[in-house]
Amino acid sequence: MRVAKIIVDVPTMQTNRPFDYGIPDALVDKVQPGMRVVVNFGQGKRLVMGMVVALTDSTDFDGELKPIQDVLDEQPVLSKELLALSKWLADDSFAFWITCLQTMLPNALKTETKQLKNGAGTQVVDKGRVQTVDYLHTLLPAARYTDLLQEVRKNAVKQIALLTRLGELAAQAEVLPVLQLEKELGIPRSIITAAAAKGWVELEQREEYRHPYAELDNMPRTTPLTLTPQQQDAFDAVSDALNSQQNDTFLLEGVTGSGKTEVYLQLMAQTLADGRDALMLVPEIGLTPQMVARVKGRFGANVAVLHSGLSDGERYDEWRRIARGEAHVVIGARSAAFAPLQNLGLLIMDEEHEASYKQDDAPRYNARDVLRWRGAYNHAPVLLGSATPSLESRARAQKNVYKLLLMPERANHRALPPSEIVDMREAEVDEHSGDLSTELISALTECLQRGEQAVLLLNRRGFSSFVMCRECGYVAKCPNCDISLTLHMDSHSLRCHYCGHEEAIPRICPSCQSKKIRYYGTGTEKVEQTLNAVLPQARVLRMDVDTTRRKGAHGRILKQFGDGQADILLGTQMIAKGLDFPNVTLVGVINADTALGLPDFRASERTFQLLTQVSGRAGRAEKPGRVLIQTYNPDHYAIQLAQHHDYERFFALEMHMRHEGNYPPYFFTFKLTVSHEEEDKAAKAVYRLADMLTAHLSDQAIILGPTRGAIARVKRRYYYQIVIKYKKEPALQATLEQMLETTQISSRSGYQIAFDREPLSFI
Incomplete structure (x- = not known):
């Protein structure tokens, strides 16, 4: 009898391996690796979904094998490559194999297990629906x-x-x-x-496919531009790797406006001409509409799009178009790294420094690592692009692990826009303008008078940071998290940005019954209100998580702004990168210090990157640009060097700081997080894990903690963490695997343990 090795949809350590099932004669010609099947697992009539990972003619099992009950797919939904990738991902991220397999699939290919009435077992329901x-x-x-x-x-x-x-x-x-x-x-x-x-x-x-961006398929095709000498050099280097099918990783460091996208497009065209497929990642869906328009403008219906802003049906159909070989270019956000392309020839990651490429939940992967794995598997080059590369990537380029390509000038040969720092400690701010200095208001007024557009960045959404009583100091906090609630005037409510808790705005202090409840701090919603009051003639568009909740909202807002239907685009960090509007001549940063105060060694790097990226939105075409940066820390090196667009000096200085503190890229890091609804239980558990690490790791490993999380309570759970810093630690993998197995028993008692290799956040 033919035997199928199957990973069952039961995420525990006890099931984190393939189980053998017999293939009935009627299904012998149907079952293939990469297919979803229905199997009876455990005692009784418990039917679950399973993924076939291999076929064999023998088994080590002594008893009678259970037969596969049903096959859910006509063709494999995961290729040999993606099955191998799922196993690597499970081992690398300490996640369950089935969790990694599920992560690769669109929601429509994830089954639902329903309990039958009268204790008659379970039923597996396939959610995939063809239109x-x-x-x-x-x-x-x-x-x-x-x-x-x-x-x-x-x-x-x-x-x-x-x-x-x-x-x-x-x-x-x-x-x-x-x-x-x-x-x-x-x-x-x-x-x-x-x-x-x-x-x-x-x-x-x-x-019939549910086809996102279908209106772009028949738009007039754009033609390749003549490359500048620096663009040509970058193109030639990657082109040589394409021709020789060499798995090199390139880091393309190009200032904002240097024409990185045109290099991407021409390399994609060469890849397609060679009969191979191209994959391009952008950091978030806010960037996707403009980039999709540019890629589809060059390649039309040959492009498929994958990101979380699509409906389940659209994502399912785009996935099937790719798997069937009907689309040979894929563009998307982080999860598009798993696109089922059959013949990958080129992998591109734009804005490679962005933290959104790291998955917060299991499996906690970085899309950059996934692309590099797939590049090696397919003998294909990987191209990482950024105006402000992460220190880790730039350090690898310094050591020739990556090949560094430089584009230090804008494609139109215009200078980068001059940046001015506004010291908010001394700036004039009247009662009406709130957080906007007179310099910024004056610059906005002049911009509007010239019929030009402005982009304003404030990296905080909502109306106000918190609500406080001036009488007793009471601050409205979330009942589930150790965090203050944010005021939202559009919904007339206080909202927690961690768990979603929402409540009415208090008019009287719940603590002392005083009526002196006031709003403190600022948010995009409040700034929008201020702009409407101070510049009533200005048409303002706000772009943040609250205004982009609805499907297609990102694209609609950007189209309105691009069509000249608004004068000012106000938003959070989603407007800081990738956007290209020729009439934008002014960029204003309302508070450059938002990230500087965070307890994270990457705070300076993120501030420098954000300021440099948003500054690059100004003066991208013929009109000169101007940047105003409001700050309470005008002497901070991240702000000073961002003012002068000086990445090289920032890199050298920040590398010195990292070396002194034993942080990446000089050390690898690993974070263990333990949570429980009872704080003392979480604390005891994390100290037991710390003892295990101390016993097994060498003296060269630096173990920080255990400590309470920076936000100690989220969604009614208390968090404690341990951070390990190391250079070479042979026993680490085995120790963590042992921990994973040991802590599985604890999970039944309400504990949750998270393993995070190379975390991008320590908060």
Whole structure:
């Protein structure tokens, strides 16, 4: 009997390995690795989904093998490459294999297990639904429809309209969607169904893709631009690796506006010409609309898009288009790293420094590592691009692990916009302008008078940071998390940005009954209100998590701004990178210090990157740009060097700071987090893990903690963490694997343990 090795959809350590199942004779020709199947697992009639990872002719199991109950797929949903990737990902991120397999699949390919009534076991329900459209075929010659017109009653207006149209369709041998015919003639479906029953027409169901950005497929194609010498040098280096199918990793460090995207597009074109596929990642869906327009503008319907802003149906259909070889270019956010391309020839990561490429939940992977794994598997080059590369990537380029490509000038040969620092400790701020200095308001006024546009960055959404009583000092806090609630005037509520808790705005202090409740801090919503008051003539668009919740909101806001329907685009960090609007001549940073006070060794790096990236939105075309940076820390090196766009000096200085503190890229890091609803239990558990690490790791490893999380309570759970810093630690992998197995028993008692290799946040 043929045997299938199957990973079952039961995420525990006890099931984190393949189980052997017999393949019934009726399914022998159907079952293949990478297919989802239904199997009976455990005692009774418990049916679960499983993923076939291998086939064999023998088994080590002594008893009688259970047979596969059903096969859910006609073709494998995961290729040999993606199955191998899932196993590497599970080992590298200390996640369950089934969790990694599920992460790779669109939601529509994830099954649901339902409990049957009367304890009759479980049932596996496949959520994937193909969209079908009814089409109409004429069955008679055109002349016959003319004859039928003479036979119907004169007052049967809708039937007459249908027969007339059917005669036209028959004469042209045309097929139409039924819905289109209904709208065109204003007739109900029942009239068409009756015509089919009489043998006049035939109705056929056809599968039809739910196609995001379909309107871009038929837009006029853009033509490749003539590359500048620095662009040509970068192109040639990667092109050589493409030609030789060499798995090199390139770091393309190019200032904002240097033309990195055009280099990407021309390399993609070469990859397609060679008969291979290209994959491009952008850091978040806010960037996707503009980049999708540019990539589809070059390659049309050959492009598929994958990101979380799509509906489940759209994502399912794009996934199937890719897997079927109907799209050979994929663009998307982090999860697009797992796109089922069959013949990868080029992998690109734009804005490679962005933290959004790191997954926060299990499996805690970095998309950069996934691309490098796939590049090695496919003998394909990986191209990482950024104006402000992460220190880790730039350090690897310094050591020739990556190949460094430099584009230090803008493609239009214009200078980077001059930046001015506004010292908010001394700046004039009146009662109406709130957090906007007179310098920034004056610059905005001049910009509007010239008919130009401005971008304003404030890396905090909401109306106000917190609500406090001036009488007793009470601050409205979330009941589930150790964090103050943020005021949102659009919904007239206080909201927690960690767990989503929402409550009414208090008018009287719950602590002392005083009426002296005031709002403190600022947010994008409050700044929008201030702008409307101070510059009533300005048309303001706000772009943050709150205004982009609805599907397609990112694209609609950016299109409005690009079409000149607004003067000022105000937003959080999602507007800081990748956007290219020729009429933007002013960039204002309302508070450059937002990240500087965070307890994270990357705080300076993130501040420098954010300021440099947002500054690059100004003066990208013919009109000169200007940048104003408001700050309470004007002497901080990250702000000073961002003012002068000086990445090289920042890199040297920050590397010195990292070396002194024994932090990446000089050390690797690993974070262990333990949580429980009872604080003392979380604390005891984390100290036990610390003892285990101390016992097994060498003296060269630096163990920080255990400590309480920076935000100690989130969603009613208390968090403690340990950070390990190391250079070479041979026993680490085995020790962590042992911990993973040991802590599985604890999870039944309400403990949660998270393993995070190379975390990007220590908060």
